[in-house]
Each structure stands twice: as structure tokens, then as C-alpha cells.
Amino acid sequence: MKQKHRNLDVIHHGLVLISDGKGRGRPSRLLLTKDQISIQIPSDAVIDEVSVAPEDTSTRHIVIKKRKDGGGLGLSIRGGDHNSNFPIVISKIFPDMPADETKQLFVGDAIVEVNGIAVDGKSHDEVVEMLKSEDDEVTLGVRHFTQITPYLKPASSLQPGRSGSALDKLYEPNTWKSAMKAHSDLGLYEKKSSTAHHSSMGTLDRDDGKWKTISTIPLPMAYLTRYLWGTDNLRQHAFELRAVDGTSSGVIHCEDSRALELWLMKIHQHINHLNQKSIKMSNKYLHQSEQITYIGWVNEHLTEEASVDPKQRWEPRFLILKGGDICLFETPPLNSDDLGKCLNLYKCYDVAVKQVPDDMRRLDKRDNCLWVETALGEEVKHYLAFESPQMMERFEAAYYRCVHTTINAMQTRTFACSFEGRPSGLVFDIKQGISLYDIPTKSYAWQYRFRDLHSSSDDGKVLVQLVFNDDRSLDPKKLETKDMECEEVLTVVYNLQAFLLAKIVAVDPEFLKQNPLQ
Known part of the structure; x- marks a missing residue:
């Protein structure tokens, strides 16, 4: 007699509708474990395919x-x-x-x-x-019509004694729940208490004779999204999960917003937990200066020139903070050789990371966006969007730690400039502050602490202006202005921001939670 295979670590499970996004779908069951999601269909095939509208909200x-x-x-x-x-x-x-x-x-x-x-x-x-x-x-x-349940055409066998279309009940608000009750009455999924759906199912059968597993999606470094592929349009009560090898779950339609939020929360938690384990494993073989502090998916907005299809303006990117580097990949690197194959690589102190406010400055309807501006000018910057506020917060916290660690390891940076017509070096030092080294006299012309910096500005080309609080100044406001000419203006400005950020993190890391970078 063939012994049943039992899954002893099922954490969450439920009935959903899975479609291919093109109009065909069928009732299914999801089983979430610590490291994967299993997709099941009724083994006795009493559920036929159902019709769902294509994944497109336009006319x-x-x-x-x-x-x-x-x-x-x-x-x-x-x-x-x-x-x-x-x-x-x-x-x-x-x-x-x-x-x-x-x-x-x-x-x-x-x-x-x-x-x-x-x-x-x-x-x-x-x-x-x-x-x-x-x-x-x-x-x-x-x-x-997104308000109508995607459960549009249950098999006639689910409604014994009735003939005609199941759409006779299309306009009833409990269509989905009625359909699930029909499944339950036929024994298509196990009876459970009101809390069982949200707790551990330690003895749940993976293949119990009524359900057959047709696919499993590994969760390590998996990509989870609610958006229609490549757009800023949210799916209604639905999401898609893709494994690191590209295997897709299909479009998973949930019963309501509460069920959707629960699935997203639990899946995100396990993906993040597994990603942290991957980071620890990788760091065992990396030098201290090359330690990975963050990995995860983000979406990049493409320009018209970079987009092959005008309707597909977003592309998934795998984001890694490694040592002092910010790395963007097309796909997750699976070995040390792949770490060198990133699309873009920047030093964390040579870029500015700025949150995009929830206003007209957003490029489209996506939330949780930020700019990564590089010292290469306006032509080379990245508009990134995270799937949830929590994901963006985790990245920002990791980015702050990355900058703090990198700047403290580097200690100081000097930039060639001209001050009052004399060749000089503008020096940022994590301990000594901001100073100007006069090359002809080989001495420091002036020096201030970071907390003395009142404001800074630049013209984006050659001019940098620093304004310091100075009790010795003859100015009524006790402000001292220093104007310099630098060839690498943006690099100077972004490094100054990085040193200031490192000082803030060292003194008051909670300050950044109330005052995000903009």
C-alpha cells in the first residue's frame, strides 16, 4: 500500500483561483511551508476550468x-x-x-x-x-469588471440539481463564499476551525487523495508582485509569485482583501527570512569589507528609449548591498562568479538615495518609490519601486548601515578644488569634519565640524557653496560662506551627504525614520 506523504510544516493554506492572466483559470489550493509554496488542484478533476477576464484593466x-x-x-x-x-x-x-x-x-x-x-x-x-x-x-x-468575483463559472457539478449557467448568482455579494461552501460540501478541502486557516497545519496531507500537487515554487530569492507585468496597474485581490529560476505560480486570485493581505504578509516574511539565511551563508566566504547587508527584488522604471514595449515600463531588478557597493542585477547571482555580472554598480557614497514623495513628483501610480541619483549626471539615475512600505524600510535601514560602515572604514576623502583662485583640497574626515587644505602653503586654510554646516548648494557643474555657523564671523547672522570650484561637483555633494549620514546614524539612527532622505 502506497504511504501518503505528509508535510509537517504547513504554515498557511487556503482555496484560491489561479489563472494564466489570459482568461482561463481553475480553483486551486495553496500550501505555504517555510521554504516553498505548493499549488494543488482537485485530483478527481470535478472542477473544470473557469473563465476570468484577461489581466488588463483598460477597455x-x-x-x-x-x-x-x-x-x-x-x-x-x-x-x-x-x-x-x-x-x-x-x-x-x-x-x-x-x-x-x-x-x-x-x-x-x-x-x-x-x-x-x-x-x-x-x-x-x-x-x-x-x-x-x-x-x-x-x-x-x-x-x-474588478468588483465581480473572478469565480465566474464554477462547474455545474458543484451545484447539484440545477441546470443553466452558474451566473444566475453573479450579482449576489457572496458568490465567492458560496462557491467555497460548495467545495466544502463536496469534501474538496478539509474541514477546519475558524482559526485553523491562520495557524500551523502540522498534520495536513500534501497529497491527500482529493488534492494533487502540480507545482512548487521555492521561496528563496522569489519575486512577489501584485502589479500587472511591467505596468503600474494593481491586480484586484491577486498576486503572482516567481521563483528564482523564473517558474511562475500564475495569477493567484484571493477571496477578498483580507485574504490577500494575509498571503502577502506571510509570503514576504518567509522570503525575507530565507534571504537573510542566504546572506549569512554567503558572508562566511566573503572578506569583512565585502560583506552583504541586503538582498531583494525591486522594480526599475524604464525610459522610452530603454523599453522595448511602450506599455511595459517596469522591469524587475535584484538589488544587493555588498561592502560599500550598490549592485543591480537582472537575476539573482547564484555563485561568487555571478556577483561580478551586475547591470549597474555604484559606491554607496557616490550616489544620493532619495524618497519620492506621494505627490505629482511620482512618475506613475506605483507607491514606495525612490531615486538613486549617480555622480554621472541626470542621464544616469534609477527610479526604483518596492512592492511594500516594509520592503522599502528594510532597504533604507540596510543602506544607512552600509554607508555608516563604509565611511567609518574609509575615514577620509579629499577632492581637488580651487578656493579663492588657489589650488586646494576639500577634505571630509569622519572625525575632524570639513576642512580646506591649501596646496601652495601646505597648510589648512579653514576647518569646521560637521555640525557647524548650516547649508550647502551647487550649480551641478563646477561651483560648490558651503555655509557654516561661525561665532567668529563678522556677518550679523554669524554665517561664513565658502565658495569653491570643483571638477566633480556631484561626487563632492554626494560624498558630503554620505559623511553627514554616517554621523547621524552614529549619533541618532532613529532621526532618519522621522526624516527620510528627500
Whole structure:
């Protein structure tokens, strides 16, 4: 007798709908363990595929060509009642009919236009008449109606004794819950207490005879996103998980926002935990000056020139802080050789990391964004977005530590400049502060502590101005202004910021939580 394989560390599990993002999906079960997610489908195949709208929130225009012998479009619609808040929705598509032959229409699509005329406010009968146009073809404008459950077409076997479409209950608010209850009544997933869904399932069978595992997604360095691929459009109650080898979970549709948040929280926690273990393992073989302090996925906004598809403006990047380096990769490095194959590498003190405020300065609708500005000018900077505020906070904390450690190890940097027409060296020293070394006399012209710095400015080209608080100054405000000309203005400015940041982290690291870099 074949012994069942038991998974003893299932932490979270639940019923979801998994689709390919192109309109076909099926009910499934997810099992989350410490290091992977297993995707299961009913082993007795009592659940057929269901129709879900494509992963696109914009209006799609589909042309249906009528047959010369008549016969209609081959679709049914529901909705349009004046007393209903629901749109006109395609409730059925008949096989081998014109609508079906387009391969672009799906049960649950909301019809917003017929031949360029909006249907908003029109009754069901009026829309039917519009669809009966005498023209040889009809152009429909359709859109995914995100408030309607993606559970649009359960198999008829789930509703014994009933005939006709399952969309008879499409407009009921508990459609998804009713469908899950139908699964439960048929024994398609185990009975559990109200708290069992959120606690450890130590004795849960991975393959219990009713469910069959069809795929597993390893969590180490996995990529988790709620966004439609390459865009700033959020999926409604859905997410996608991709393994480090590119294996995808498909689009996972959750029951509601609470279920979604719970899945995201638990998956993020385990990915982060596993990433920390990877960091510790890697650091055993790296020199102290090359220690890794952060790894994780981020998304980079592409310029029109860099984007192959104008609609795909975001690209995943794997971000690593290693020693004093900020490294961006296309894919996670899996060995020491891969660490040298990054797309971009910058010293943490030669860049400025700035949060993007939640206002018109954002490039699009994505949240949790920051700029990484380099000393190479405005043409070389990176606009990055994290999937959650917590992920951005973890990166910022690691970045602050990275700068603090690197600057303290470096201690001092000197930049060639000209002060009052004399060749000089502008010196930043973590202990001594800011000073100017006069080369002809081989002596220091002036020196200030970092806390004496009142303000700084530059023209982005050659001029740098530093203003210091100075009780000895003849200025009524007791401010002393120092103007210098430097060839590497941005490098000077970013290094000054790095030294100031290192001093802040050493004295009051909590200050940066209330005053993020902008």
C-alpha cells in the first residue's frame, strides 16, 4: 500500500483561483511551508476550468463578424436593470459562434461600448437591440469588471440539481463564499476551525487523495508582485509569485482583501527570512569589507528609449548591498562568479538615495518609490519601486548601515578644488569634519565640524557653496560662506551627504525614520 506523504510544516493554506492572466483559470489550493509554496488542484478533476477576464484593466475593442446565414453573435448578457448598480456583463459564450471565434471575449467581461456608443445608463433591452445591429460586424468595447468575483463559472457539478449557467448568482455579494461552501460540501478541502486557516497545519496531507500537487515554487530569492507585468496597474485581490529560476505560480486570485493581505504578509516574511539565511551563508566566504547587508527584488522604471514595449515600463531588478557597493542585477547571482555580472554598480557614497514623495513628483501610480541619483549626471539615475512600505524600510535601514560602515572604514576623502583662485583640497574626515587644505602653503586654510554646516548648494557643474555657523564671523547672522570650484561637483555633494549620514546614524539612527532622505 502506497504511504501518503505528509508535510509537517504547513504554515498557511487556503482555496484560491489561479489563472494564466489570459482568461482561463481553475480553483486551486495553496500550501505555504517555510521554504516553498505548493499549488494543488482537485485530483478527481470535478472542477473544470473557469473563465476570468484577461489581466488588463483598460477597455478592449473586439470586432465580432456576423455570419451571412444569420444566427446571432453567440453570447448572452445580464445586467442593465435601472435598479441595479451592475454593468452589462457577458454571462455566456456559445461554442463555435462568432463571439467564441474571436478568442478575445470572456464570461464576465463588462460591455461598455457597442459600435462606439457607450451603454452606461441603458437598459438590458436597449443593449440587446444595439447588439442586433444590421451591420456585418459589431465592435464591442469591453473591460474587466474588478468588483465581480473572478469565480465566474464554477462547474455545474458543484451545484447539484440545477441546470443553466452558474451566473444566475453573479450579482449576489457572496458568490465567492458560496462557491467555497460548495467545495466544502463536496469534501474538496478539509474541514477546519475558524482559526485553523491562520495557524500551523502540522498534520495536513500534501497529497491527500482529493488534492494533487502540480507545482512548487521555492521561496528563496522569489519575486512577489501584485502589479500587472511591467505596468503600474494593481491586480484586484491577486498576486503572482516567481521563483528564482523564473517558474511562475500564475495569477493567484484571493477571496477578498483580507485574504490577500494575509498571503502577502506571510509570503514576504518567509522570503525575507530565507534571504537573510542566504546572506549569512554567503558572508562566511566573503572578506569583512565585502560583506552583504541586503538582498531583494525591486522594480526599475524604464525610459522610452530603454523599453522595448511602450506599455511595459517596469522591469524587475535584484538589488544587493555588498561592502560599500550598490549592485543591480537582472537575476539573482547564484555563485561568487555571478556577483561580478551586475547591470549597474555604484559606491554607496557616490550616489544620493532619495524618497519620492506621494505627490505629482511620482512618475506613475506605483507607491514606495525612490531615486538613486549617480555622480554621472541626470542621464544616469534609477527610479526604483518596492512592492511594500516594509520592503522599502528594510532597504533604507540596510543602506544607512552600509554607508555608516563604509565611511567609518574609509575615514577620509579629499577632492581637488580651487578656493579663492588657489589650488586646494576639500577634505571630509569622519572625525575632524570639513576642512580646506591649501596646496601652495601646505597648510589648512579653514576647518569646521560637521555640525557647524548650516547649508550647502551647487550649480551641478563646477561651483560648490558651503555655509557654516561661525561665532567668529563678522556677518550679523554669524554665517561664513565658502565658495569653491570643483571638477566633480556631484561626487563632492554626494560624498558630503554620505559623511553627514554616517554621523547621524552614529549619533541618532532613529532621526532618519522621522526624516527620510528627500
